[in-house]
Structure formats: C-alpha cells, structure tokens
Amino acid sequence: MKHDLGRSLSPAPSVDDDPVAAFRAARADVEAILADPGLATRPCDTPSGRLPVERHVDQVVSEDLPLHGWDLARATSQDDTIDPEDVELAWASVRAVPDELMEKLRTPGAFGPDIEVFGPEVKLGEDASPQDRLLAFIGRDPHWRP
Structure with missing residues (x-):
C-alpha cells in the first residue's frame, strides 16, 4: 500500500502471526521517515487535514x-x-x-x-x-x- 509519501510499508509478519515483530517493523518505517527531513516535513492528508508528516x-x-x-x-x-x-x-x-x-x-x-x-x-x-x-x-x- 502506497501513501502520500510514495513509499510502501516494509515487509513484516502479520499482527496475528507475530504482533511484536509487526510493531517493530512499523516503528522502523516511521523512524526512517522521521529521520529524513525531506519526508518528515512533507505535507500529507490526514483525518485532521493536511499536516506535515x-x-x-x-x-x-x-x-x-x-x-x-x-x-x-x-x-x-x-x-x-x-x-x-x-x-x-x-x-x-x-x-x-x-x-x-x-x-x-x-x-x-x-x-x-x-x-x-x-x-x-x-x-x-x-x-x-x-x-x-x-x-x-x-x-x-x-x-x-x-
């Protein structure tokens, strides 16, 4: 699934199979985006309106x-x-x-x-x-x- 940032989620086990590993994979994806100033400050559509990531x-x-x-x-x-x-x-x-x-x-x-x-x-x-x-x-x- 692609989002406003043009990135896909990293491969990860399902939450049903391994919830801890699924969480860690999702966290790593978010941390990678926040570590990149170009991505972190890019506006995206959210339920609260358009906000920086x-x-x-x-x-x-x-x-x-x-x-x-x-x-x-x-x-x-x-x-x-x-x-x-x-x-x-x-x-x-x-x-x-x-x-x-x-x-x-x-x-x-x-x-x-x-x-x-x-x-x-x-x-x-x-x-x-x-x-x-x-x-x-x-x-x-x-x-x-x-």
Missing part, C-alpha cells in the same frame, strides 16, 4: 495512543486511568476540530473502507470527569465493561 505522527503518538491504551486497559479489566495531561491535550485537540470535519470523522468509511475515526458522541451527566467527557466525545462509553 512529523506533526501527524506526533498527533497519533501523543494524542491517539493514550486513548487506545484506555481501550486495551478497559477491555482487559486493568487500570484505565489516562494521565490527566494526556486527557487535557487530547481534549484541546478534539474540541478544536471544526464541526464539518468532526461530522466526517464520525462517518464510518469517510476515510476509506472499514475506517471509523470517532463514533457518535455518548451523552453523560454534567458531573462527568474530564476523562469520561473526552471518551464520550470521541464515541466511547466510559461506563462500558467487558
């Missing part, structure tokens, strides 16, 4: 991974507390998204087959914690249990 990578790592960490922790009945600084960063980021783009982000398939960025907002009471408000805004039910 390095900004998009930072956005995914800094803002998206803590949310997926919550998914994994909640699904496996572990401590699912997100660092308050990460909550604040992600909240500021998602609240800054224009309504038109947020609608697209909530539309399944808008960025390709089987891609769903955010689900419909989950309604919570006024007394919800900042973490719960963030999760609900992006379509996760903070009260869900496995």
